[in-house]
Structures are given as C-alpha cells and as structure tokens.
Amino acid sequence: MGGLLVALVATPIVIVPLLFLVLDEISAAEFVFWLVAAVIILGALGAVLLPNIVHATLALVVTLLAVAGIYLLLSSEFLALVQVLIFGGGVTILLLFGLMMTKAQDDPIVSDGAQKPFAFGVGALLAGVLTVAVLDVEWADEAGATVVPFRELGVRLFRDFGIPFEVASLVLLVALIGAVAIARHSEPEPEELAEERTE
Amino acid sequence: MPIENFLVLAAILFAIGFYGVLARRSAILILVSVEIMLTAVSINMVAFASYLDPDRFTGIIFAIFIITVAAAELALALAIVLRLYRTRSSVNVDEVNLMRW
Numbered sequence: 001m002g003g004l005l006v007a008l009v010a011t012p013i014v015i016v017p018l019l020f021l022v023l024d025e026i027s028a029a030e031f032v033f034w035l036v037a038a039v040i041i042l043g044a045l046g047a048v049l050l051p052n053i054v055h056a057t058l059a060l061v062v063t064l065l066a067v068a069g070i071y072l073l074l075s076s077e078f079l080a081l082v083q084v085l086i087f088g089g090g091v092t093i094l095l096l097f098g099l100m101m102t103k104a105q106d107d108p109i110v111s112d113g114a115q116k117p118f119a120f121g122v123g124a125l126l127a128g129v130l131t132v133a134v135l136d137v138e139w140a141d142e143a144g145a146t147v148v149p150f151r152e153l154g155v156r157l158f159r160d161f162g163i164p165f166e167v168a169s170l171v172l173l174v175a176l177i178g179a180v181a182i183a184r185h186s187e188p189e190p191e192e193l194a195e196e197r198t199e
Numbered sequence: 200m201p202i203e204n205f206l207v208l209a210a211i212l213f214a215i216g217f218y219g220v221l222a223r224r225s226a227i228l229i230l231v232s233v234e235i236m237l238t239a240v241s242i243n244m245v246a247f248a249s250y251l252d253p254d255r256f257t258g259i260i261f262a263i264f265i266i267t268v269a270a271a272e273l274a275l276a277l278a279i280v281l282r283l284y285r286t287r288s289s290v291n292v293d294e295v296n297l298m299r300w
Contacts, residue, residue: 082266134210183281
C-alpha cells in the first residue's frame with residue numbers, strides 16, 4: 001500500500017523532467033535539480049506532517065541528505081561533505097537518542113489541533129510572499145554556478161574569517177559543557193550523603 | 200540553470216519548516232522543523248555565493264557557520280528537553296505553561 005503510493009508519487013516526478021530533458025528544454029543539471037528538489041520537498045513535508053515521530057525524524061534525515069545533493073549541484077563539494085557528516089551523522093544520532101530518552105509518543109499527543117489551519121495559512125502566505133519576492137527580481141545574467149576552488153575556500157575561512165571561526169569553536173565548547181551540565185542527573189549534596197551514612 | 204530555482208526551493212522549504220514549528224506538539228519535532236528552516240537558509244546562502252559572488256563566496260562560509268551553530272543549538276535544546284522530560288514525564292509543549300512549579 002505504501003509502496004503503491006510512493007510509486008504513484010514518484011512516477012510523474014521522474015517522468016515529467018525526463019520528458020523535458022529529452023526534448024532539450026532543460027539541461028541535465030536542471031533535471032537532477034528537479035529530482036533532488038522533489039526529494040527535499042517530500043522529505044520536509046513528511047517531517048512536518050507524519051504523525052509517527054520516528055518516521056518524521058527519518059524523513060528529516062532524507063531531506064538533509066538530499067540538501068547535500070543541492071550543494072553538489074552548486075559545486076561546493078566541501079559543504080556537501082560537511083552536510084552529510086554533521087547533519088546526516090551527528091544531528092540524526094542526536095535526534096534519535098533524544099527520541100529514545102523521552103520515550104517518543106506519536107504526535108498529536110493531544111487532540112487539540114485548532115492552530116493547524118492557522119499555521120498552514122501563515123506558512124502558505126510566507127511561501128507565497130517569499131516566492132513572489134524572489135521571482136520579481138531581475139537577477140544577473142545566467143552565468144551558471146561557478147566552481148568554488150577549495151584552496152581559496154580554506155584561505156578565506158582561516159584568514160578573513162579567522163575570528164568568527166575561533167568564536168564558533170568557543171560556541172561548540174560552551175554547547176558541549178552546557179549540554180552535559182543541563183542534562184546530567186544532579187548529584188546529592190554532601191550533607192545528604194552524610195545523613196544516609198549515619199542512618 | 201537560473202538562480203530562482205534554488206531560491207524558490209529555499210523559500211518553500213523555509214515555509215514548510217515554519218509550519219512545522221507552529222503545528223507540532225512534541226518538542227523534538229519542533230526542533231526537527233527548526234533544522235529544516237536552518238537548512239533552507241543555508242541553501243539560499245550557498246546559491247547566492249555560487250551565482251552572484253564567485254570570487255569571494257562569502258555565502259559558503261556563512262553556511263559553514265550556520266551548520267556549526269545549528270548543531271550546537273540542537274545539542275543544547277535537546278538537553279533542555281531531556282531535563283523537561285525528567286521533571287514532567289512529557290515533552291508536550293502545551294503542558295509547559297507555568298514559569299515555575
């Protein structure tokens with residue numbers, strides 16, 4: 001049943017851009033873009049709409065890995081690698097451990113869904129405003145995505161943006177210590193330990 | 200490939216994440232939706248860097264920092280959610296409506 005639904009959705013998404021590619025309307029890069037964009041949008045919709053909480057988190061993982069494909073289309077391989085490692089590796093594990101430790105129950109936990117239509121309206125309005133704003137601009141001529149030289153990326157990151165880089169490492173250190181400090185079980189006070197010993 | 204493809208994709212993704220933040224009741228799924236929004240901004244930045252700024256590509260540096268801060272923020276937010284769960288035995292954000300109990 002689920003496989004049939006996936007086949008029904010995936011067939012037009014693959015066939016229509018393929019037709020356009022064969023008819024020389026779009027380039028091969030744009031065909032790949034449409035496929036990856038479809039995976040991203042479907043994954044994001046799954047992450048915000050699926051009631052089963054584990055399914056929603058796995059849909060997020062699919063979305064984040066497909067975004068790495070977008071970065072490859074934009075010719076920044078380093079960022080695609082970073083995306084797969086950090087989001088596909090770290091964030092996934094973090095979210096799934098969080099689900100495990102909070103004994104994930106399916107969402108909606110409560111039957112009150114009164115704000116879902118409001119949220120849908122505001123979300124659609126936001127998407128509409130942003131899309132119109134983007135399409136209204138006369139962007140520069142289509143030079144296409146330029147390849148980012150990797151050596152210059154390193155020079156730029158460590159020389160021009162050296163201070164934000166150090167601050168970012170400080171942010172990670174604070175997050176590490178803070179997460180351990182917040183989430184660990186608090187130890188009993190020494191007086192309580194002494195009382196337990198004398199009883 | 201025109202740049203509008205990437206920008207409209209980022210806009211739609213941002214709106215989907217925005218809907219998720221408003222509509223989800225579990226704290227962890229709200230964090231998932233925030234991650235979607237941050238990824239959308241990241242796509243936007245990298246598209247700008249690749250198309251409009253090919254010799255200084257500041258957007259890619261920006262995207263690296265977005266990914267870093269997103270990971271740190273997710274770790275801290277999950278620590279808070281764990282603490283909340285330990286006290287209340289529930290991660291439903293509708294029930295977290297007292298400043299102190």
